Amino acid sequence: MKAWEGSFRMPVRGRSSKPRKTGLTMILDKGLGLNATKDLVEMAADYVDIVKFSFGTSAFYEEEMTKRKIAILREADIEVMPGGTFLEVAIWQGVYDKYLKRAKKLGFSAIEVSDGTIEIDLKTRGDAVKQALDNGFKVISEIGKKKPEEKPALSLMHQEIKQDLKNGAFKVIVEAREAGKGVGIYNEKGEVKEAEIDDILSGGVDVDDLIWEAPIKGQQQYLILRFGLNVNLGNVPPEDILALEALRQGLRGDTLKKAYLKSLIK
Secondary structure, eight states: OOTTTTTSOOSSOOOOOSSOSSSOEEEEESOOOHHHHHHHHHHHGGGOOEEEEOTTGGGGSOHHHHHHHHHHHHHTTOEEEEOHHHHHHHHHHTOHHHHHHHHHHHTOOEEEEOOSSSOOOHHHHHHHHHHHHHTTOEEEEEESOSSGGGOOOHHHHHHHHHHHHHHTOSEEEEOOTTTOSSSTTBOTTSOBOHHHHHHHHTTOOOGGGEEEEOOSHHHHHHHHHHHOTTOOEEEEOGGGHHHHHHHHTTOSHHHHHHHHHHHHHO
16 A cells, blocks of 8 residues: 555546556666665566666676576566667677577566667568567667767668567667767757657657657656656656656646646636
């Protein structure tokens, strides 16, 4: 039972519950220790759906500690995946089979398929998705490049989204990096570029199939107000999980105001 349960209802209702298909929250873990991971689970397990060990950080974990950390998250029904940078290195070096076997041994439940840094053709990308699925992983792919000057053509991004979903990917992440500035749907100040969102959706993709990387509160607010409390959000800092959940459910001024004004119209 939650601390305030039964004393009032949430201003914005309809929040999805685990295991979720929409309203996913993916956090970016840059090196939480076991105690911090346990604290995260104790405080916010109900609101965390995916933990990504960012870029190549888990290469520096001890093996047994990695297994223990993943086990803590999996016991809380949280998907765990290594960052897509690992996959790109594995494909570049021709060791993707070994990569998947080691990921399975360590206890990872999901694999991110991306080409944010290196070039991976559509066939190789498709094969990577299928191979991960065949090995029992949930696949979450990603579109976009980490450098804005390398931004792929819109038609290619549409093609990648459709192919990945057709091949069995669970969701497709829209790249915005850890900082959420100057990449993808955000400008150098981290402000949303609405036209970029419109372009991505113009390919006929269902917004529920996308995870928008949104590490900054203003970005989260915009996406929630535009797409609703069950929009999928990623790259959320671990310390912001409950603040984001409050934003989703109308317990922060930014979304409470909209809920309040809507009630007056009724």
